[in-house]
Amino acid sequence: MGGYAIEVEGLVKRFGRVYALRGLSFRVPRGETYGLLGPNGAGKTTTIRAIAGALRPTRGRVSVLGLDPSREPLRVKALVGVVPELPSLFPELTVRENLLFIARVYGIPSGEAERRMRELLEFMGLEAVASRRYGQLSKGLKRRADIAAALLHDPEVVLLDEPTGGLDVVAASRLRERLAALRRSGKTILLSTHNIGEAAELSDRLLVIYRGAKLVEGTPSMLRRALSARRITVYYRAGGSEVEASRLEEALQEALASYDPSGLRVAPGSVSVTVKRALDALWAIRETLESLGLKVEDVEVLPPSWEDVLLHHIEEAEEGGRTCRCGVGGSSAW
Numbered sequence: 001m002g003g004y005a006i007e008v009e010g011l012v013k014r015f016g017r018v019y020a021l022r023g024l025s026f027r028v029p030r031g032e033t034y035g036l037l038g039p040n041g042a043g044k045t046t047t048i049r050a051i052a053g054a055l056r057p058t059r060g061r062v063s064v065l066g067l068d069p070s071r072e073p074l075r076v077k078a079l080v081g082v083v084p085e086l087p088s089l090f091p092e093l094t095v096r097e098n099l100l101f102i103a104r105v106y107g108i109p110s111g112e113a114e115r116r117m118r119e120l121l122e123f124m125g126l127e128a129v130a131s132r133r134y135g136q137l138s139k140g141l142k143r144r145a146d147i148a149a150a151l152l153h154d155p156e157v158v159l160l161d162e163p164t165g166g167l168d169v170v171a172a173s174r175l176r177e178r179l180a181a182l183r184r185s186g187k188t189i190l191l192s193t194h195n196i197g198e199a200a201e202l203s204d205r206l207l208v209i210y211r212g213a214k215l216v217e218g219t220p221s222m223l224r225r226a227l228s229a230r231r232i233t234v235y236y237r238a239g240g241s242e243v244e245a246s247r248l249e250e251a252l253q254e255a256l257a258s259y260d261p262s263g264l265r266v267a268p269g270s271v272s273v274t275v276k277r278a279l280d281a282l283w284a285i286r287e288t289l290e291s292l293g294l295k296v297e298d299v300e301v302l303p304p305s306w307e308d309v310l311l312h313h314i315e316e317a318e319e320g321g322r323t324c325r326c327g328v329g330g331s332s333a334w
């Protein structure tokens with residue numbers, strides 16, 4: 001089996017005329033946290049459901065700890081904890097009752113179940129609400145209870161489908177702290193998200209999927225460094241002469257033509273643009289401004305944002321025709 005907890009090879013899933021997955025392959029080493037990043041409709045949930053044994057692939061192979069989830073769903077369920085996209089516990093039962101019910105389903109002896117439950121209530125910060133009905137909890141607390149429920153049988157592999165989806169920033173940030181702690185516990189985690197920063201913060205490796213196929217894979221820092229573009233903002237002062245924005249924009253476009261410029265913005269007092277070879281481009285911007293009687297006052301150079309990184313890869317894939325767009329439904333908005 002090697003050092004991989006999850007292996008996905010050439011996974012295809014078709015729903016009627018829609019291809020949700022069109023040949024996805026990746027491997028998750030044991031003990032690592034692997035981020036599955038993609039916009040709505042990319043195929044994240046379908047991938048997770050295939051790994052959890054909740055749907056049968058049209059083609060391709062899935063292996064979880066050496067088992068095929070579509071052939072041996074029960075053995076896989078014993079080793080895998082799944083946190084689905086939507087709240088999944090009984091609303092009328094309290095958090096404690098839900099957890100005890102799940103313990104019975106898994107056949108965990110009652111003493112052991114009590115002990116695990118106490119540990120998990122503490123770990124997920126749920127002690128104060130353990131006797132409240134699940135249906136009455138806030139979204140953030142529901143999410144934490146879902147995770148506690150998925151961890152109750154101490155699975156080796158945990159699948160989390162958009163755990164912070166729909167949470168406000170405070171609840172999401174608190175949940176990320178818990179997820180970081182879970183990551184340190186040494187379990188193998190597959191985490192899907194459409195939040196780029198979250199994927200980068202929590203994952204050892206991440207896979208960007210788009211329209212059911214792999215766009216790019218690597219460590220968060222690799223993906224970021226791979227893009228040599230920089231966002232430059234130059235702040236200037238008009239040295240007495242007024243320059244029309246359109247004239248300035250034209251002059252900058254011309255001066256920067258060899259630096260692969262994108263997103264040029266000319267505002268009163270500042271210009272910003274994303275370019276390659278930022279140092280040389282900076283000189284060109286300065287020369288242009290000064291030739292128009294404007295004086296450079298300050299400068300800011302930023303690495304590409306995660307949005308830049310993703311858009312770059314998506315544009316590259318679309319230009320190269322690496323992903324086929326035929327027949328894929330769902331929204332592609334982030």
Ligand SMILES: Nc1ncnc2c1ncn2[C@@H]1O[C@H](COP(=O)(O)OP(=O)(O)O)[C@@H](O)[C@H]1O
Nearest residue numbers: 015018020039040041042043044045046329330
């Ligand atoms: N049960 C289903 N029936 C039909 N189409 C589906 C079904 N599940 C997912 N899809 C379609 O497959 C694509 C991928 O969906 P999904 O895996 O849910 O993406 P994500 O979780 O990344 O948002 C979407 O176009 C979606 O509409």
Ligand SMILES: [Mg+2]
Nearest residue numbers: 044045046085
């Ligand atoms: Mg989904």
